[in-house]
Amino acid sequence: MGRDKLKSVIRTVKWRPWVAGHANLLLSQFIPANNDTGQNNDNEHLLAATAWLEAAHDATTDGGIMGRYQLKTGWTSSYPETTGYSIPTLLKLSSFLGQPQYAERAKRCVDFLLDLQLASGAFPGGEVRDNVDKPSPFNSAQIITGLIAWHQFSGCERTLNSARRAADWLVSVQDDNGAFTQYAYNDKPATYTAHLTCWLAQLGDYLNEPSYLNAASQHMDWVMTHYVVETGWFDLCGFDEHQHAKRIGFTHTIAYTIWGVLYCGQILERQDLTQAATQAAAGVARRMELSGHLPGALDWRWRRKSSFTCLTGNAQMALIWMQLFKLNQDPSWLNPAFKAIDEVKAVQPMANKNSGIRGGIPGSYPLWGDYIYGAIPNWAAKFFIDALITKREVLNELDNR
16 A cells, blocks of 8 residues: 555544544545535525534533534634634624624623633633633734624623733733734744734724834834735745745735735725735735635745645635725726635535534645644634625625616
8 A cells, every 4th residue: 555545544544434424524525515516605605604603602611612623533622812803703693694693602702701811911822721821912912803893892891991901911022123922823923913913903993092003003014024025925924934934824824914914004004014915915816816726825926835725715815805805996806806715615515414514614625735634623614704794795885886
């Protein structure tokens, strides 16, 4: 038996094909369901992803949302970071579907987070089974946007005070040069923390608080020192030193970076940021057009560096491209956005008997891709839901012209 075939057999056994729904999902990696042929419309895909997110929420007893469903072990544990930024998504669903139950779920998420906040104001990184006391700047900022959304919805002052405490802590640990190195993932600063700063900027704008806006602008100054004018790339946008050295990144962290720069550009009214984010987004869009799909990893010249698709990155890039359409009314942004969404729809398991799989969005397609190997993460469903809701908004806007 060849080495690759042996690895495939071992991997399949580790992923427990005897568990309900697992064999069906594994088979679909070789024979795609072709969901994008029209068998299921956008609303059906949205409802399926929503049902999966509900299952991830109901699988816990602490009010958080499970981080992921792993084929090897099943559900993991609540993930504070992504529970936090799922709050705006749940509130959107409540409005979009006209069902208050999703607002009630958002409240459960808020209560879970408020109980976890550390005395410093920070929130812990990682999932709760692994950590409840070590702070994380990135995770804390991602949670801030959920707290803002809940305060906008409910007027809960405790929630707003929690957001302030988290922001004050973020400002206190920021490097003099604007980066975030203390408590950073892998103890290294990265430019995808633009997706940290944009929520600090959001709170600064929401409260008209100069210290938060200044901290965000200072971080953007640091991010822009890593901007490559030639191609629109941002160095250090990958997860680790290996990716940084190779000048590559998953589309997930590339999208984190672009969205953070774009959103900060809007809030801070900095044209340099908006132009840089637009150039980067155009580079990714061109790669999709040249490749016929969006590779899961790209390098600084936007060249393909993987054979798998990072489905989370697809949904995030679709959101960026649709946001650029909203900003400049250029319909050319919609073609890559809708293609990226269709790629996710095509491999979303719509009829699996396992509620940990059905409707969820795997980290990679195929499942053995390098991003979130062999698992279905909650943030993939969150971004996919956001993308489908935004697509409907864009189509409604076009219909009303």
